[in-house]
Amino acid sequence: MPSHSPIFSESSGRYKAFCLSCNYETDDPLEFACPCNSILEIPLEEPFNRDLIESENFTMWRYLRFFPYVRKEDIVSLGEGWTPLVQYRQGILFKLEFLNPTGSFKDRGSSLLISSIHRLVKSRGGYISEDSSGNAGASVAAYSARAGIRADIYVPTTASGPKLDQIEAYGAELVKVSGSREMVTKRAMEEEEGKFYVGHVYHPIFRDGMRTIAYEITEQMGWKAPDYVFLPVSAGTLLLGVIKGFRHLLSSQIIDKMPRIVASQVEKVSPVYHKLKEISYKPPHDTKTIADALISTNPPLLDLMVSELKETDGDAEVVSEEEILRAYEELSTSGFYVEPSSAVAYASYQKWLREGKIGHESLTVIILTGSGLKRPYRDLR
Ligand SMILES: [Zn+2]
Structure with missing residues (x-):
């Protein structure tokens, strides 16, 4: 699959997507995949420019200008995005995506x-x-x-x-x-x-929306990129969108380095981790996990995720059920009531800390993706 570094083309204001495997192009936003069955991708129309932000809009739509295929009058909003970025401890910031209108980054x-x-x-x-x-x-x-x-x-x-x-x-x-x-x-x-x-x-288009998380983190940090971003990975929309957003900022010279993105997975369901590390992966018969939102054993975006991680010097980690539960309990008893699936990213971070792969002096953002109200606590005990 060819790489897709940000491509700047003439701003047409119209929708355009191209296939990552063949020469197919489409202007129909209702097409979800290429007729060749491969993945469609939306090119970036222009460099990121801070002056073009709608600074009085406190939703993700403050970045409307960087989605030129959407007309302002067509926006369907419930107040998504511009979620808080809060300091948890020295060097650790949480991006509270579970505070979105329906309780998740989606x-x-x-x-x-x-x-x-x-x-x-x-x-x-x-x-x-x-x-x-x-x-x-x-x-x-x-x-x-x-x-x-x-x-x-x-x-x-x-x-x-x-x-x-x-x-x-x-x-x-x-x-x-x-x-x-x-x-x-x-x-x-x-x-x-x-x-x-x-x-x-x-x-x-769904995946493209995740770019706004990278823009927000950078803006909320005073136009600096963190050293690391830990996020949970299943189907890959969050991972790919966040990478695309940071790449856009990097190629537009808004940030001067790419943060290291760490794709965090559950041990049982970890195709991205295995493929990136070049270890063969056979999903176990029983893929039941307390991180019940992370169950894609064979995600269609797998190859793209791995190539994007490789190109941007990203990494991947896996955590056990026990580690997820411990991270979940620490988060909830600190006041962050998130889904166990969100705790997977924090559990990975803790593992890196224990193994000395990351220090307290690094600046790390952990994306807390879904609300704890989505999964009854009693079911976990
Ligand atoms: Zn195609």
């Missing part, structure tokens, strides 16, 4: 995606479909509700808990599918009259 992707497509979906008399067992489903459901479009969210029959309640409360159609996670995706993609599949795992 709202950045949903807001950007739904803003980009809702008029098209309406004009074609259609509706959207998405497959998710959790945060992304709830998030897409919320933004669809705000935009007044129908959303069908396909979930595995095994999914349960507050995330499903949330999806239904937003008024989305919940479609339960039995069988594997892949089966759920297949059903969500199945062609039906008026249905547009916009699965967050594939859709380039």
Whole structure:
């Protein structure tokens, strides 16, 4: 797969995405993948420029100018982004992504995606479909509700808990599918009259929204990049978006170095870690983990994640169930009530600290991705 360093082209104001494997290009924001089945990517239109920020907008839309394919009047917002960056201890900052409108970082992707497509979906008399067992489903459901479009969210029959309640409360159609996670995706993609599949795992616009996290961290730190960013990784939208954002800032000479991005995974479900370290990986039969949002054993974006990590001198780490639980307990008893899946990033950081791979003098940002209210505490004990 070819590299995709930021490409600056003439600002057209129109949507454009290109395939990372063949020469295909599209201007249709409802296309989630290339006809060759490979991944679509959105080129960056222009360098980042601090003067172009809408500084009176305290959502991720302060960076609207760097998403030239969205028209201001089309924005569907619930107040996502511009989440607090707080100091936890000397050298450690938490980015509180769990404070987004639906309780997870996914709202950045949903807001950007739904803003980009809702008029098209309406004009074609259609509706959207998405497959998710959790945060992304709830998030897409919320933004669809705000935009007044129908959303069908396909979930595995095994999914349960507050995330499903949330999806239904937003008024989305919940479609339960039995069988594997892949089966759920297949059903969500199945062609039906008026249905547009916009699965967050594939859709380039959803992923593109995550760039705003890199912009915010840098702006909130006084236009400096941290030394390290630890984040949990499953499907890869957060990882790829954050890398793209920092690369954009670097190539625009806003920052002078790339932070080291550490992709944090659960031991049982760790394809990125294994591929990056060139160790063969066979997912165990039982992939049940307390970090229940991180269950992609074979993510479609795997090759891209590994090549982006390699190109930017990133790294990966794995943590055990025990380590996740300890990190989760430390976070909650310090007042940060997050999902166990979010604790995975902090657990990785602690492991690096224990192993002397990182010092207290480094400046580290840990992204806390999802709210603790998404998973009942009693289920963990
Ligand atoms: Zn292609």
